[in-house]
Amino acid sequence: MSHSPPVLEMDNKKNVIAVNSKARMKIKKAITIASFLLPGLLLYAVFMLYPMIDAIRYSFFDWDGASSTMNFVGLENYVQLTKDDIFLKSLGHNLLWVVLSLALMVVPTLVLAVLISRVKKGKTFFRAGFYLPSVLSLAVVGVLWSKIYDPMMGPINVFLKTVGLDSLAKNWLGEPLFVIPALVIASTWAFYGLYLILFLAGLQSVDYSVYEAADIDGAGPISKFWHITIPSLRNTLNVVISMVIIHALKGFALIWIMTQGGPFYMSEVVSTYVYKAAFSMNKVSYATAGSVVLGIIVIAFTIGFNYYRERTE
Amino acid sequence: MKGSKHKISLLLVILMLFTVACQSPTSSTDNKTKTDSTEEKNETASGNSDALDLMIPNFYNDVEKQQWESVVEKFKELNPGIEVNLTTGDVQVESGKLPTLLQSGIEPPDAILMNAGPGRVSILSDVELIQPLNELYEKNNWEDALRPFAYDLISKGENIYEVPHMIDAIGMFYNKDIFEQHGVEVPSTKDEFLKALQTLKDGGVAPITVGARNGYAIGWIFGVMMESVMGTEKVEELLYGDGKWNDPEVVKVAEMLAEWVEEGYITKESVTQTQADSKFRFLSKQAAMESEGTYLITDLADQNLQDSVDMFMMPSFVDGKTAKPVGGVGQTWVVPTKAINVDYAEKWMGFILSEDFSKIVLNFPDYNFIPASKASMSIEPVGEVLKSAMKQIEDGSGLNPSVFIGVEAKEAYYQNLQGLVGGLVTPQEAMESIEKGAEKDRANGFSLK
Numbered sequence: 001m002s003h004s005p006p007v008l009e010m011d012n013k014k015n016v017i018a019v020n021s022k023a024r025m026k027i028k029k030a031i032t033i034a035s036f037l038l039p040g041l042l043l044y045a046v047f048m049l050y051p052m053i054d055a056i057r058y059s060f061f062d063w064d065g066a067s068s069t070m071n072f073v074g075l076e077n078y079v080q081l082t083k084d085d086i087f088l089k090s091l092g093h094n095l096l097w098v099v100l101s102l103a104l105m106v107v108p109t110l111v112l113a114v115l116i117s118r119v120k121k122g123k124t125f126f127r128a129g130f131y132l133p134s135v136l137s138l139a140v141v142g143v144l145w146s147k148i149y150d151p152m153m154g155p156i157n158v159f160l161k162t163v164g165l166d167s168l169a170k171n172w173l174g175e176p177l178f179v180i181p182a183l184v185i186a187s188t189w190a191f192y193g194l195y196l197i198l199f200l201a202g203l204q205s206v207d208y209s210v211y212e213a214a215d216i217d218g219a220g221p222i223s224k225f226w227h228i229t230i231p232s233l234r235n236t237l238n239v240v241i242s243m244v245i246i247h248a249l250k251g252f253a254l255i256w257i258m259t260q261g262g263p264f265y266m267s268e269v270v271s272t273y274v275y276k277a278a279f280s281m282n283k284v285s286y287a288t289a290g291s292v293v294l295g296i297i298v299i300a301f302t303i304g305f306n307y308y309r310e311r312t313e
Numbered sequence: 314m315k316g317s318k319h320k321i322s323l324l325l326v327i328l329m330l331f332t333v334a335c336q337s338p339t340s341s342t343d344n345k346t347k348t349d350s351t352e353e354k355n356e357t358a359s360g361n362s363d364a365l366d367l368m369i370p371n372f373y374n375d376v377e378k379q380q381w382e383s384v385v386e387k388f389k390e391l392n393p394g395i396e397v398n399l400t401t402g403d404v405q406v407e408s409g410k411l412p413t414l415l416q417s418g419i420e421p422p423d424a425i426l427m428n429a430g431p432g433r434v435s436i437l438s439d440v441e442l443i444q445p446l447n448e449l450y451e452k453n454n455w456e457d458a459l460r461p462f463a464y465d466l467i468s469k470g471e472n473i474y475e476v477p478h479m480i481d482a483i484g485m486f487y488n489k490d491i492f493e494q495h496g497v498e499v500p501s502t503k504d505e506f507l508k509a510l511q512t513l514k515d516g517g518v519a520p521i522t523v524g525a526r527n528g529y530a531i532g533w534i535f536g537v538m539m540e541s542v543m544g545t546e547k548v549e550e551l552l553y554g555d556g557k558w559n560d561p562e563v564v565k566v567a568e569m570l571a572e573w574v575e576e577g578y579i580t581k582e583s584v585t586q587t588q589a590d591s592k593f594r595f596l597s598k599q600a601a602m603e604s605e606g607t608y609l610i611t612d613l614a615d616q617n618l619q620d621s622v623d624m625f626m627m628p629s630f631v632d633g634k635t636a637k638p639v640g641g642v643g644q645t646w647v648v649p650t651k652a653i654n655v656d657y658a659e660k661w662m663g664f665i666l667s668e669d670f671s672k673i674v675l676n677f678p679d680y681n682f683i684p685a686s687k688a689s690m691s692i693e694p695v696g697e698v699l700k701s702a703m704k705q706i707e708d709g710s711g712l713n714p715s716v717f718i719g720v721e722a723k724e725a726y727y728q729n730l731q732g733l734v735g736g737l738v739t740p741q742e743a744m745e746s747i748e749k750g751a752e753k754d755r756a757n758g759f760s761l762k
Contacts, residue, residue, distance in 0.1 A: 264729065
């Protein structure tokens with residue numbers, strides 16, 4: 001029986017200790033990382049993933065929201081949704097809402113942010129003033145704008161009638177052509193402060209020397225806006241556009257307060273429709289299927305937009 | 314390693330806290346027995362097992378609030394030792410708030426006063442959110458304590474889930490001073506009624522205001538019109554029999570509604586007007602008439618308008634018939650399945666059907682409900698408008714469809730009536746859509762037969 005020399009044995013021991021301590025370090029590192037990540041992940045799992053997965057599960061059943069039993073119906077709820085005229089109409093309204101929101105929210109807010117950033121005095125006043133609507137609850141905003149649009153006593157119609165433009169005084173929330181644009185304007189008013197602040201933050205990070213160089217090259221204000229401001233705000237714009245799209249697709253409170261989806265389904269969107277189906281009609285699984293469809297559309301929009309953005313970059 | 318152990322322990326504690334926090338107080342107790350519930354009595358937030366928790370609709374004004382306080386005082390006087398916690402809230406099924414409250418797992422009140430009707434109550438009873446009261450009916454002989462008309466309406470099915478609180482009487486409220494100004498008398502025939510509408514319109518006043526944005530409010534006037542144009546029997550056939558919403562008689566009523574909007578008898582703007590807006594318009598004398606129930610009486614008292622507002626039923630358009638105010642059971646008591654103090658709820662509902670209750674409420678000069686109890690039939694109310702309404706429904710009332718139809722039909726009913734007022738749908742299309750909703754309800758097992 002041969003014995004390894006004591007020096008070699010010592011080296012082996014050292015190696016083993018080194019490996020052990022490396023492994024221990026790795027475990028320690030992993031635990032440290034996990035201890036930072038776990039609370040967030042746990043919250044996310046409990047409050048987001050679990051309800052989402054459960055919602056998908058419910059959409060394959062015929063649960064009424066309260067009974068202890070439910071039957072598996074497979075894709076039946078989804079099949080019914082494709083035949084449901086009101087659901088399809090609601091989806092269409094959601095898409096119209098997205099288009100109008102993008103048009104009314106992104107460009108005007110960006111222009112406003114640029115103008116405010118140029119103001120020499122009272123910048124804080126304008127920032128605070130324009131941000132003010134964002135701190136109001138949507139219930140307040142809804143009631144406020146309902147009164148503004150009131151066909152009889154609302155200031156818009158009163159003004160139009162006073163200046164002799166009676167024919168332009170409409171029932172803003174009662175006519176099919178106007179109801180969604182009117183709601184989008186109210187929604188825009190409630191949220192533009194938030195996007196304005198995002199744009200203002202983005203503008204602060206634009207290198208001022210680029211503007212100086214452009215000035216020397218004789219660039220005009222529109223040219224500078226188009227060739228410097230817009231590209232510099234690319235990331236902010238992406239965030240804002242994504243947020244506008246997501247908000248437009250999942251908006252509920254304002255519509256519920258102002259029209260409840262009416263009149264005659266003219267402002268029905270998926271969120272109001274599924275709310276009625278779930279809580280007024282006890283069709284929880286059917287409503288859940290509708291929500292899943294909306295969720296898929298929101299995710300698809302967001303992924304699609306980000307994919308397009310990355311490709312163009 | 315010791316540090317890691319601490320971290321893992323900390324995480325486990327957090328996880329445990331989450332699990333506990335995410336558990337609702339009554340979750341996983343779906344099949345709890347009454348014994349369990351009684352044991353839980355002592356663990357309620359109030360810690361007062363002798364309290365009866367009641368939930369009633371939001372007060373419209375201070376007059377209602379004071380009336381309820383007096384009623385509760387009387388109950389406490391008759392039942393010493395029982396505390397009463399009276400809370401108010403949205404008790405409409407249509408808004409989804411009541412089903413959500415009962416589904417939420419939060420400890421529910423012992424009894425809830427909700428907007429009545431099989432179309433509403435069934436939404437809760439079908440999914441066992443409220444409990445059947447057959448045993449209590451038998452034990453307390455409540456059948457005999459109710460007006461026969463009210464008992465008939467709630468006892469069609471195998472189980473009884475409600476104790477009617479009041480009978481609705483929806484008709485036309487009118488501003489007497491506006492009528493006088495324009496030389497209009499209370500109409501008693503179809504022609505007189507139509508003439509009154511035209512006279513008021515020609516005089517530059519809005520003849521009828523409607524809060525069509527709230528489905529139930531446009532349902533009130535349409536129900537009144539159905540009663541007048543079709544007659545009670547035809548409406549009964551539609552709701553209880555084989556009648557269809559797209560039958561020519563019903564389409565005729567829809568055409569009349571559209572025509573009245575077209576003629577300017579009902580303003581087109583009504584489509585976006587809430588019931589509150591409409592009531593404001595009526596009470597501030599901007600419109601001559603509004604279709605309402607007796608609930609308006611407390612508002613009249615609140616604004617000192619008792620002398621200038623009165624009520625009449627739209628005359629029958631059918632020769633030789635008399636139209637009755639529409640309604641049915643207006644508000645009704647239900648007991649949530651998870652209610653704890655059912656015995657106290659029983660005492661309360663017994664009190665509501667008693668002579669004591671009727672005496673106290675009908676002696677308020679501005680009381681706005683017609684009690685559903687038989688005891689109230691022999692008591693004359695002090696208030697003039699209520700007296701007149703009670704007289705008109707002595708032999709029963711007409712039917713307000715909103716109360717008697719299933720969920721699919723009701724959603725279609727509200728939306729399509731709004732569509733008619735807004736000129737967004739034709740009468741025929743509107744009635745076809747409601748019939749489609751009713752067909753879906755029938756397919757889902759909804760029936761009043």
